Amino acid sequence: MLENLKKELVDLHMKLVENHLVVWTGGNVSARDPETGLIVIKASGVPYEGMGPEHMVVMDLDGKVVEGKYKPSSDAFSHIYVYKHRADVFGMVHTHSNYATAFAAVGQPIPCVLTSMGDEFGCDIPCGGFVLIGDDAIGKEVLDNIGMSTACLIQNHGVFTIGDSARAAVKSAVMVEDAAHTVWIAKQLGSVIPISKENVEKLHYRYTHIYGQ
Numbered sequence: 385m386l387e388n389l390k391k392e393l394v395d396l397h398m399k400l401v402e403n404h405l406v407v408w409t410g411g412n413v414s415a416r417d418p419e420t421g422l423i424v425i426k427a428s429g430v431p432y433e434g435m436g437p438e439h440m441v442v443m444d445l446d447g448k449v450v451e452g453k454y455k456p457s458s459d460a461f462s463h464i465y466v467y468k469h470r471a472d473v474f475g476m477v478h479t480h481s482n483y484a485t486a487f488a489a490v491g492q493p494i495p496c497v498l499t500s501m502g503d504e505f506g507c508d509i510p511c512g513g514f515v516l517i518g519d520d521a522i523g524k525e526v527l528d529n530i531g532m533s534t535a536c537l538i539q540n541h542g543v544f545t546i547g548d549s550a551r552a553a554v555k556s557a558v559m560v561e562d563a564a565h566t567v568w569i570a571k572q573l574g575s576v577i578p579i580s581k582e583n584v585e586k587l588h589y590r591y592t593h594i595y596g597q
């Protein structure tokens with residue numbers, strides 16, 4: 385079931401590798417099927433090399449495995465928590481991408497000091513507190529902290545992003561790491577210069593309503 389969505393998710397997992405956001409078995413991507421409401425997520429502990437549709441697990445919003453021969457991702461209940469509490473979310477990504485996760489290691493948000501961050505996020509990228517892995521605690525901490533952002537760091541852990549599609553959530557994960565890298569470099573040069581809230585709002589409006597085709 386949901387074979388096309390499984391194939392899309394495999395491709396999106398490869399995008400995490402292509403963008404150097406994950407290594408070995410770290411990270412995961414999930415999607416909500418708009419027609420059935422079912423969730424598709426990577427199986428736990430599957431290396432990216434050799435990953436195929438058979439490594440995707442279908443679950444319902446009660447956390448029950450509907451189809452799949454492997455155990456679902458360690459983060460499945462957190463992804464499901466987000467889907468249950470955010471009807472607008474149809475994709476979610478988790479990575480340990482280096483620069484953004486370094487901010488998580490020191491419990492710091494990534495300040496919105498780049499126009500590209502204003503465009504993509506419209507705010508700082510927040511950092512939630514430390515929570516353990518395996519149930520829906522991460523999902524709760526993400527939603528308690530994410531605000532209007534599509535990305536949230538979890539202290540000592542890494543990056544969680546959401547979107548109106550799994551592809552949108554992957555894009556957010558790519559943009560978080562790019563922003564974290566630039567902000568880290570800037571911090572070596574001196575004090576980063578904030579952008580006013582008003583200008584961040586104008587940047588975000590332009591990017592989300594006018595930019596592109």
Ligand SMILES: O=C(CO)[C@@H](O)[C@@H](O)COP(=O)(O)O
Pocket residue numbers: 409410411412426427428429430456457458459478517
């Ligand atoms: O960081 C965690 C869990 O949050 C890792 O275990 C995660 O990146 C990968 O776990 P899964 O292979 O999805 O179970």
